[in-house]
Amino acid sequence: xxxxxxxxxxxxxxxxxxxxxxxxxxxxxxxxxxxxxxxxxxxxxxxxxxxxxxxxxxxxxxxxxxxxxxxxxxxxxxxxxxxxxxxxxxxxxxxxxxxxxxxxxxxxxxxxxxxxxxxxxxxxxxxxxxxxxxxxxxxxxxxxxxxxxxxxxxxxxxxxxxxxxxxxxxxxxxxxxxxxxxxxxxxxxxxxxxxxxxxxxxxxxxxxxxxxxxxxxxxxxxxxxxxxxxxxxxxxxxxxxxxxxxxxxxxxxxxxxxxxxxxxxxxxxxxxxxxxxxxxxxxxxxxxxxxxxxxxxxxxxxxxxxxxxxxxxxxxxxxxxxxxxx
Amino acid sequence: xxxxxxxxxxxxxxxxxxxxxxxxxxxxxxxxxxxxxxxxxxxxxxxxxxxxxxxxxxxxxxxxxxxxxxxxxxxxxxxxxxxxxxxxxxxxxxxxxxxxxxxxxxxxxxxxxxxxxxxxxxxxxxxxxxxxxxxxxxxxxxxxxxxxxxxxxxxxxxxxxxxxxxxxxxxxxxxxxxxxxxxxxxxxxxxxxxxxxxxxxxxxxxxxxxxxxxxxxxxxxxxxxxxxxxxxxxxxxxxxxxxxxxxxxxxxxxxxxxxxxxxxxxxxxxxxxxxxxxxxxxxxxxxxxxxxxxxxxxxxxxxxxxxxxxxxxxxxxxxxxxxxxx
Numbered sequence: 001x002x003x004x005x006x007x008x009x010x011x012x013x014x015x016x017x018x019x020x021x022x023x024x025x026x027x028x029x030x031x032x033x034x035x036x037x038x039x040x041x042x043x044x045x046x047x048x049x050x051x052x053x054x055x056x057x058x059x060x061x062x063x064x065x066x067x068x069x070x071x072x073x074x075x076x077x078x079x080x081x082x083x084x085x086x087x088x089x090x091x092x093x094x095x096x097x098x099x100x101x102x103x104x105x106x107x108x109x110x111x112x113x114x115x116x117x118x119x120x121x122x123x124x125x126x127x128x129x130x131x132x133x134x135x136x137x138x139x140x141x142x143x144x145x146x147x148x149x150x151x152x153x154x155x156x157x158x159x160x161x162x163x164x165x166x167x168x169x170x171x172x173x174x175x176x177x178x179x180x181x182x183x184x185x186x187x188x189x190x191x192x193x194x195x196x197x198x199x200x201x202x203x204x205x206x207x208x209x210x211x212x213x214x215x216x217x218x219x220x221x222x223x224x225x226x227x228x229x230x231x232x233x234x235x236x237x238x239x240x241x242x243x244x245x246x247x248x249x250x251x252x253x254x255x256x257x258x259x260x261x262x263x264x265x266x267x268x269x270x271x272x273x274x275x276x277x278x279x280x281x282x283x284x285x286x287x288x289x290x291x292x293x294x295x296x297x298x299x300x301x302x303x304x305x306x307x308x309x310x311x312x313x314x315x316x317x318x319x320x321x322x323x324x325x326x
Numbered sequence: 327x328x329x330x331x332x333x334x335x336x337x338x339x340x341x342x343x344x345x346x347x348x349x350x351x352x353x354x355x356x357x358x359x360x361x362x363x364x365x366x367x368x369x370x371x372x373x374x375x376x377x378x379x380x381x382x383x384x385x386x387x388x389x390x391x392x393x394x395x396x397x398x399x400x401x402x403x404x405x406x407x408x409x410x411x412x413x414x415x416x417x418x419x420x421x422x423x424x425x426x427x428x429x430x431x432x433x434x435x436x437x438x439x440x441x442x443x444x445x446x447x448x449x450x451x452x453x454x455x456x457x458x459x460x461x462x463x464x465x466x467x468x469x470x471x472x473x474x475x476x477x478x479x480x481x482x483x484x485x486x487x488x489x490x491x492x493x494x495x496x497x498x499x500x501x502x503x504x505x506x507x508x509x510x511x512x513x514x515x516x517x518x519x520x521x522x523x524x525x526x527x528x529x530x531x532x533x534x535x536x537x538x539x540x541x542x543x544x545x546x547x548x549x550x551x552x553x554x555x556x557x558x559x560x561x562x563x564x565x566x567x568x569x570x571x572x573x574x575x576x577x578x579x580x581x582x583x584x585x586x587x588x589x590x591x592x593x594x595x596x597x598x599x600x601x602x603x604x605x606x607x608x609x610x611x612x613x614x615x616x617x618x619x620x621x622x623x624x625x626x627x628x629x630x631x632x633x634x635x636x637x638x639x640x641x642x643x644x645x646x647x648x649x650x651x652x
Contacts, residue, residue, distance in 0.1 A: 271641045278637035280604035311604035315597045319645035
């Protein structure tokens with residue numbers, strides 16, 4: 001028997017998150033592009049979370065989670081594990097709360113990410129990714145030190161924070177017929193989907209997932225969480241092996257479709273955003289644009305919201321990717 | 327004896343340009359960056375002309391010039407010569423006026439630029455850059471066909487159009503102590519300087535020029551227009567060999583300083599804008615940021631306006647530049 005968690009995510013929780021984030025997170029702009037409109041026949045409205053603090057939507061969820069913790073617990077500090085945008089998001093959100101953050105990161109994480117995370121004042125605990133398990137280390141440290149865990153996606157307050165991106169998009173851009181959101185662990189899609197469906201009951205909710213890492217697509221098709229081997233994809237922010245328990249419970253209720261896109265399509269979207277919109281968007285961040293372009297005609301005549309989820313890619317790494325694809 | 331042209335550029339002419347451009351040009355956003363503020367001790371306010379139509383400030387001047395031409399003359403069409411952003415600006419501005427544009431471009435211009443220019447409906451007349459003179463070809467065609475010439479910078483209406491960038495920046499961002507503007511032919515600096523000095527009489531006006539192409543710096547020092555050999559610089563939009571006659575007449579009256587920056591400093595600024603602001607800015611477009619960073623301390627405590635003049639660089643070309651510098 002599968003136990004289905006009861007869902008504690010709704011528009012009220014997202015509105016509460018929006019209040020906490022007001023004046024702290026950037027209200028990122030909604031970008032438009034004649035090129036994208038011409039290619040799709042749609043009116044495309046892009047929520048530019050690449051311009052969010054720490055360069056990704058992750059700041060919303062991390063800050064909202066920390067702000068939601070009981071103050072006495074919060075004062076003892078927070079802990080998380082991530083080699084990506086979530087690490088920096090937790091580090092900055094903790095600093096803004098005046099508390100300590102501990103981040104478990106592999107010894108061989110990119111120096112630029114280690115530097116960015118410690119630059120926000122976090123304590124970094126290194127581990128060997130080949131012989132040690134970061135979750136075990138994180139849970140053990142949390143227990144020893146009384147730290148609160150800030151999960152990257154599988155948490156109601158994290159999801160509520162991510163949902164504020166769609167809330168702002170619809171408030172600023174007006175009604176939408178469809179919303180396309182990148183899906184990795186599923187927190188952004190769950191949060192944004194919940195906000196969008198509450199405000200626009202007929203909206204079509206579409207997740208955009210790398211073809212090489214199609215755990216959410218498979219899980220929705222199977223009606224239960226499926227695990228896949230560690231994916232190899234240029235979209236490193238979406239390389240999950242299985243959906244979150246809570247995110248899946250939300251997404252299975254409301255997502256209409258998952259569009260799978262291969263790495264070449266993702267890099268084409270990165271290049272289009274670079275050359276036409278002059279925006280730096282990392283591969284995971286451009287995944288929903290790739291999904292939009294993968295379905296020519298499907299969105300004609302519609303008002304389509306698309307979340308650009310992040311822009312954290314080094315210039316040198318970007319150069320390598322673009323050189324490889326051209 | 328040197329004849330000094332009488333100056334026909336003032337804030338009224340720039341305000342008239344702003345009226346013509348309203349609803350046609352983008353009112354580009356003013357971007358801020360904690361990183362730049364921390365590096366300089368200043369409040370840095372970036373006018374993001376990389377997000378302008380055709381990807382550069384050039385659209386402002388070209389459109390204003392064409393809108394200023396007598397309608398009977400305008401109906402016969404316009405002509406220009408350029409292998410850069412000005413070509414696309416003239417092509418689009420002509421199309422928006424419903425008239426024809428002829429652009430003289432070298433046969434070996436980058437295919438992407440030829441395609442972009444013809445994509446806006448312009449007729450491209452090719453020439454051999456080693457044996458033919460594009461200005462002669464342009465003037466001859468203008469005479470034969472009765473076309474109006476749209477110069478890239480040395481024209482009062484072109485300069486007035488460019489000046490609207492500073493007008494908007496000050497209207498949107500408030501008072502400034504200094505304004506840094508890239509200088510190639512000098513039209514952007516002349517227009518922006520005129521607007522800024524009219525609104526803020528005490529503002530310090532600073533041009534940012536590639537060290538390898540220092541014709542304006544030399545000319546201002548000499549008190550007359552000086553010619554230099556064709557510069558080799560990564561900032562291809564600033565590779566002028568001598569200032570314009572009219573632009574120099576304006577700039578010599580009001581510019582306080584030219585800061586020279588080398589190519590490495592320009593590419594460092596491009597990289598910073600990429601990695602921290604997630605903005606695609608071409609080397610010429612980032613030159614004023616390089617100048618800002620070249621003078622640590624000079625701007626501490628100030629409110630500093632900086633024009634990001636354009637963002638037209640292909641992803642593959644960008645990758646080459648970044649790979650070369652890293």
